[in-house]
Amino acid sequence: MFVCVCAGVTDQQIIDAAKTECSADSLAAKLGVGENCGSCLDYFYELAMGEGLPLVAVETKEVVFERVLLTA
Numbered sequence: 546m547f548v549c550v551c552a553g554v555t556d557q558q559i560i561d562a563a564k565t566e567c568s569a570d571s572l573a574a575k576l577g578v579g580e581n582c583g584s585c586l587d588y589f590y591e592l593a594m595g596e597g598l599p600l601v602a603v604e605t606k607e608v609v610f611e612r613v614l615l616t617a
């Protein structure tokens with residue numbers, strides 16, 4: 546079933562792609578979901594978060610440490 550008609554993205558594509566993404570936001574950007582009319586976003590986030598993805602990427606201690614090093 547199509548979730549995002551504008552981008553032609555199905556629920557199965559979202560479920561498959563969710564296995565390799567770290568957040569719902571990065572998954573939406575990767576698939577182009579929600580970039581036109583946006584009417585799909587509620588269902589998209591429900592589906593992506595149901596697959597265990599957080600809304601936004603959770604920063605790890607390593608990422609924070611790297612940012613500290615880069616700005617020092």
Ligand code: FES
Binds near residue numbers: 578580583
């Ligand atoms: S249906 Fe997804 S952006 Fe329009």
